[in-house]
Amino acid sequence: MKLILTGILAGLLAATAAHADEMVFTSWGGTTQEAQTKSWAAPFEASSGIKVLQDGPTDYGKLKAMVEGGSVAWDVVDVEMDFAIKAAKDGLLEPIDFNVVPKADLDPRFTTEHAVGSFYYSFVLAWNKGAVSGEPAGWADMFDLTKFPGKRTFYKWSAPGVIEIALLADGVPADKLYPLDLDRAFKKLDTIKSEIVWWDSGAQSQQLIASGEAAFGQLWNGRVFALEQDGADVGASWNQNMTAADVLVIPKGSKNKASAMKFLATATSPKSQAMFAEASGYAPINTAAKAEMPADVVKSLPDAYVDGQINLDMNYWAENRDKIAERWYAWQAK
């Protein structure tokens, strides 16, 4: 019976499944997926003749339903790295064929048996200059309601970032963050809870800051970059910026596995990675990409702010994902 349900569900999801000379790429929508389409899918289509259909946003529930129902409509999916580690363990992903995808120049931090890097990013502190008097210097200022009154916005879903921010603001040294002291983090977050507006998509985070609906917030650096490009009156602090990565995975049972592997080879190539970085403000995961990029772009990437930079621990999160998520959502609902 379970199989019937997942079968029906997956069948519906797969109604848009691609033909032999097509494949489906799924990502998070917005300015990020636009850049991926332009920098990866377009050159791939031109060189291979394989059409890349775009879908999104990424939905882990759908991905699981597709794999379990045996009807996989997505061929390459952009996911958060901690999810990828967990999903590989749960048997939801195809192993990467590194005979097709050249591994030599890929940043080993973001390469696993079942995933290659997509891009990596930093969480930075961004603010609307019209809504904030003065300049917040770091995460601790987000918890100072007297010095910096107003709404602050954080990432809504349980994911690496907010817990670490709360602990840093509470005085935990950067090298002592893990294992995360959840009690301490939630206690700190309680002090500003009534002033938090949650954002659940990158586009929403941009809208909140640009309109001044939230005075400041924790944003993906690429979204701040896009706001600046649009001429919005925003400021950003890279102090203690936190890196995390998105990776590209192939769901187990993908019907266009061979095309998907070739797509990964193009997407992670130095040239495609350089193009994407220039368009999005996110950092390349191919170490040879920088040579292909203009100097001023290189200066604006997370790589240029390594001083005080914190690498969010993806393995710790993959290990504790469910446990933290349960507490996170229970705390939010309080």
Next chain:
Amino acid sequence: MSCNLLHRQPILRRPDGSGGALPALTLITLFFVVPVVALLLRSVTEPVPGLHNYATLFGDGTYARVFFNTFLVATVVTTVTVIVAFPVAWMLAIMPPALGSIVFGIIILSMWTNLLTRTYAWMVLLQRTGVINRTLMDIGLISQPLPLINNLTGVTIGMVYIMLPFMILPLVGTLRAIDPMTLRAAALCGASPFEAFRRILLPLSLPGIAAGGLMVFVMSLGYFVTPTLLGGTSNMMLAAMIAQMIQSLLNWGLGSAAAFILLVVTMALYALQLRLVGAKRMTGGI
């Protein structure tokens, strides 16, 4: 009326028995009964067989709070909807038909507009830097923006707006059936307008209020889009919690159990509604 029905029944009966219902029954079995049974099975088999998913839902304070929130929102929304809908329905019932159909058209038109668009429109109006707060601050009525969004206020405003047609439509039917002469008779007997409303109009319109109210209540229980966009995380409702369990936590057993509870509650309320509507028909027949 009942005589009439008896006469018409033989004409309506199909010569081939229930054969004509087969496609519809197949469709319902395939796309409703089978998934519901699968849902139930999943809720008692994942991750291990047993009733632990239900035990978790009923035993944990967080989930109890979400259940409470869901019923709180549905109750508040239903109450406010009734209060706002009643004058509109009354106006529609006594209006000249030509004008009435224009107002009716406007109400129906709002139902045809995309739900997401309407909810986003409320977001633009209600937010701190939105039209309402800006205007109130410009004319000096308030100095700080009112918290109209990301809380129960925002959810109530947005949902009442969406639910209004579902309340107005059944209510207009009931109110039109009331003889306006009864109100005139009450006035002649010395009843104040309020008394006439309380003792004549309200009791006579109760079947319509009950039918519309239950419909709004049941729809509110499972609402997702509006509470998610206009509410905060601290007034999370059941539907949002189920989405979280399925999409984010990937805990399908627990999500199925929550969905099944919502289904049972909704069906129970629907059964109640059927009984009430049945009762209305009986009193109408007298």
